Amino acid sequence: MRVLVSGATGFMGRSISRHVLGAGHTVRAMSRSAEKAARKFEALPEAAAAVETGRLEFVSADVTEPASLLAAVEGVDVVIQCAQFPGAPVENARRGLTYMQVDRGGTLNLLTAISTVYRAQTAGPGMTRFPDGAPRFFYLSGVTVSQHATETWNRAKWQAESAIKGSGLEWAVVRSSWAFGPGDDSLNRILGFSDFLPFVPVFGDGTELLTPVFVEDVGRLFARLVDDPEASRDATLPLGGPEPISMNEFVGTALEVMGRRRPILHVPKPLGKIPAAVLQFLPGRPLSPGAVDFTSQGGVADLGPLLERFPDFKTTPTRAALESYLGESHERSTAGGRK
Numbered sequence: 001m002r003v004l005v006s007g008a009t010g011f012m013g014r015s016i017s018r019h020v021l022g023a024g025h026t027v028r029a030m031s032r033s034a035e036k037a038a039r040k041f042e043a044l045p046e047a048a049a050a051v052e053t054g055r056l057e058f059v060s061a062d063v064t065e066p067a068s069l070l071a072a073v074e075g076v077d078v079v080i081q082c083a084q085f086p087g088a089p090v091e092n093a094r095r096g097l098t099y100m101q102v103d104r105g106g107t108l109n110l111l112t113a114i115s116t117v118y119r120a121q122t123a124g125p126g127m128t129r130f131p132d133g134a135p136r137f138f139y140l141s142g143v144t145v146s147q148h149a150t151e152t153w154n155r156a157k158w159q160a161e162s163a164i165k166g167s168g169l170e171w172a173v174v175r176s177s178w179a180f181g182p183g184d185d186s187l188n189r190i191l192g193f194s195d196f197l198p199f200v201p202v203f204g205d206g207t208e209l210l211t212p213v214f215v216e217d218v219g220r221l222f223a224r225l226v227d228d229p230e231a232s233r234d235a236t237l238p239l240g241g242p243e244p245i246s247m248n249e250f251v252g253t254a255l256e257v258m259g260r261r262r263p264i265l266h267v268p269k270p271l272g273k274i275p276a277a278v279l280q281f282l283p284g285r286p287l288s289p290g291a292v293d294f295t296s297q298g299g300v301a302d303l304g305p306l307l308e309r310f311p312d313f314k315t316t317p318t319r320a321a322l323e324s325y326l327g328e329s330h331e332r333s334t335a336g337g338r339k
């Protein structure tokens with residue numbers, strides 16, 4: 001199958017692309033710059049051979065520019081949408097870098113492009129159906145998304161999910177927990193403090209429960225979705241690691257695996273938001289009050305729906321996943337590099 005991955009150069013998109021390629025499919029890796037995408041994929045051992053045999057191709061398109069998406073979605077069997085604005089979760093409304101504009105709006109633009117290219121027929125008021133050959137649509141959502149969640153990232157993703165589910169396409173939505181692995185921008189950032197501080201700061205009291213998921217498991221699941229149109233059809237699948245743990249336990253385990261002894265310094269969220277209110281206006285926008293909330297939220301995946309569809313799918317235990325890349329001989333930023 002030919003699979004368009006929107007956000008292929010990102011942390012999640014790289015893993016998804018690798019696993020989909022590994023399952024024998026053709027990947028059309030989408031980025032705002034095909035040249036940049038090709039350079040990013042050069043680092044992957046399997047990429048060169050795939051490019052040579054035509055199983056890995058690159059396309060330039062921007063989810064906020066509808067016209068650019070028409071060529072990207074042409075001739076594919078599956079579209080995987082995992083594009084996110086640079087700097088997330090710190091929004092920049094002035095530059096249009098928000099969950100609403102890039103995540104929700106970008107998803108709507110992809111659906112519109114599919115509708116244009118595959119000429120959806122109107123079957124009745126508010127109903128759309130696509131001719132055979134229209135792609136299936138997979139979306140990378142978040143574990144905290146629900147109808148009643150009020151935060152902007154949850155609202156944007158809820159609305160994107162709703163549009164996908166009402167599109168008339170076959171779809172699957174993966175509601176991923178916090179993902180970690182080589183080259184991630186979140187856990188690695190927290191652990192990075194231990195390079196130069198005698199403690200590691202965490203917003204809040206760190207007791208919220210999480211089911212952090214290894215990024216390899218995210219990629220593996222999407223490859224299974226591509227492979228299995230029956231099991232993946234119209235499925236909403238929360239995804240997370242096998243056991244809920246607190247943020248304190250997660251960061252503590254990672255430090256232990258790295259062989260570092262550092263206490264966790266709990267920064268009360270209201271206190272963290274004071275510098276964040278200023279930092280959001282500095283170049284690079286390192287933090288914002290919203291990002292303090294985003295990074296300290298809990299989120300536990302109910303794996304029931306996933307196991308119903310894919311009974312043999314197991315996610316990696318947290319410690320084993322951390323040990324696979326954080327040991328003393330490993331680097332936090334390998335496998336694709338930091339963004």
Ligand SMILES: NC(=O)c1ccc[n+]([C@@H]2O[C@H](COP(=O)([O-])OP(=O)(O)OC[C@H]3O[C@@H](n4cnc5c(N)ncnc54)[C@H](OP(=O)(O)O)[C@@H]3O)[C@@H](O)[C@H]2O)c1
Pocket residue numbers: 006007008009010011012013030031032033036037061062063064082083084085086087088102103140141142143175176177178179180339
């Ligand atoms: N990371 C997590 O823990 C996690 C957990 C749950 C859900 N998710 C969701 O997973 C998705 C991917 O997250 P991520 O962590 O992989 O993000 P990421 O590493 O920041 O990657 C973002 C990707 O989006 C692309 N992109 C940015 N702006 C774009 C635009 N206007 N048009 C087209 N592509 C654009 C980037 O490509 P170029 O720069 O090459 O254009 C990049 O490939 C997001 O929807 C996120 O909410 C992530």
